[in-house]
Amino acid sequence: MTTKIDPGCFDPFRILGPSDRKHHLAAYHQYLRDRDGTIDLEQRTLLRREMYFHELAEKPVAWSGEIDYHGFVDHLYGDGQRETDERVLWLATAAKANLIESYGVRVELDELFSDPRRVRAADPIYLYQMMEEKYHTRILAELCRTYGIDQEAAPPPWPKRLAVHLMIYLPERIRWIAVLTGEALGSVLFRVLLEQTHHFRGDPEVEERMRSLMSEIWADEVLHAAYLRAKVGRVGVWIARMFVPLVAWVMMKDLPPFEGGNMHRRVLARLRRGIEIPPGLTWMKPD
Numbered sequence: 099m100t101t102k103i104d105p106g107c108f109d110p111f112r113i114l115g116p117s118d119r120k121h122h123l124a125a126y127h128q129y130l131r132d133r134d135g136t137i138d139l140e141q142r143t144l145l146r147r148e149m150y151f152h153e154l155a156e157k158p159v160a161w162s163g164e165i166d167y168h169g170f171v172d173h174l175y176g177d178g179q180r181e182t183d184e185r186v187l188w189l190a191t192a193a194k195a196n197l198i199e200s201y202g203v204r205v206e207l208d209e210l211f212s213d214p215r216r217v218r219a220a221d222p223i224y225l226y227q228m229m230e231e232k233y234h235t236r237i238l239a240e241l242c243r244t245y246g247i248d249q250e251a252a253p254p255p256w257p258k259r260l261a262v263h264l265m266i267y268l269p270e271r272i273r274w275i276a277v278l279t280g281e282a283l284g285s286v287l288f289r290v291l292l293e294q295t296h297h298f299r300g301d302p303e304v305e306e307r308m309r310s311l312m313s314e315i316w317a318d319e320v321l322h323a324a325y326l327r328a329k330v331g332r333v334g335v336w337i338a339r340m341f342v343p344l345v346a347w348v349m350m351k352d353l354p355p356f357e358g359g360n361m362h363r364r365v366l367a368r369l370r371r372g373i374e375i376p377p378g379l380t381w382m383k384p385d
């Protein structure tokens with residue numbers, strides 16, 4: 099899958115030795131405690147994420163230019179044939195990428211929290227990640243609101259809902275391999291979208307808000323991929339590497355076009371060069 103890894107990037111499909119895996123998991127757990135603060139299991143919230151959203155609410159910004167609502171709906175839920183602008187394609191891509199995840203996280207959290215003993219026994223890193231995923235849905239809603247579209251994400255179509263339910267009930271070891279491929283692809287997709295926030299440069303405050311929101315998702319997803327590389331072990335990483343082109347096609351083939359081309363091919367090509375490590379993560383070394 100990978101060719102040559104770019105500087106500052108890591109290969110999500112490199113097999114780590116036992117001591118590297120152990121070191122990564124311990125450092126990541128500490129990073130999560132610092133980045134997210136304490137978890138409130140009652141409210142299903144993270145202290146620092148709540149503070150972030152509080153700051154956003156204190157200083158609302160909104161796109162003042164034209165809004166193509168029908169173009170957005172067509173590219174998110176329809177056949178995506180409608181002519182529209184780059185901003186709408188950008189937003190619809192982000193929203194569409196989140197549809198399955200948002201549904202899956204809701205189902206998984208409801209299932210987990212239906213049994214308090216499972217919550218108490220859960221791996222704290224897993225709990226942090228599930229909470230982060232929950233905030234991604236909130237971030238996506240905020241991205242849409244900043245552009246001027248106020249709506250909650252609808253559930254994905256039934257074949258994708260079925261895939262979510264099947265995945266949740268897969269044996270743990272197989273499930274995490276599938277999730278690793280998804281997280282690796284998601285990291286690259288959100289990095290591409292982060293680079294494209296300049297579509298909103300007509301309103302610098304909006305551009306800055308979009309960049310901040312997208313950076314939050316991007317940094318989380320990169321670390322989810324790195325975590326799973328350390329978690330699933332030698333065979334799991336090898337299988338994930340084999341299946342990534344297929345998963346990319348299944349999950350991303352219906353995303354809106356990107357710069358006139360096909361987003362899933364672009365993401366795959368980029369993933370071959372590794373995943374960029376977000377700034378400030380001194381505990382994570384590039385490959």
Ligand SMILES: [Fe+2]
Pocket residue numbers: 199230231234315319
């Ligand atoms: Fe996510």
Ligand SMILES: [Fe+2]
Pocket residue numbers: 231281284318319322
């Ligand atoms: Fe994730």
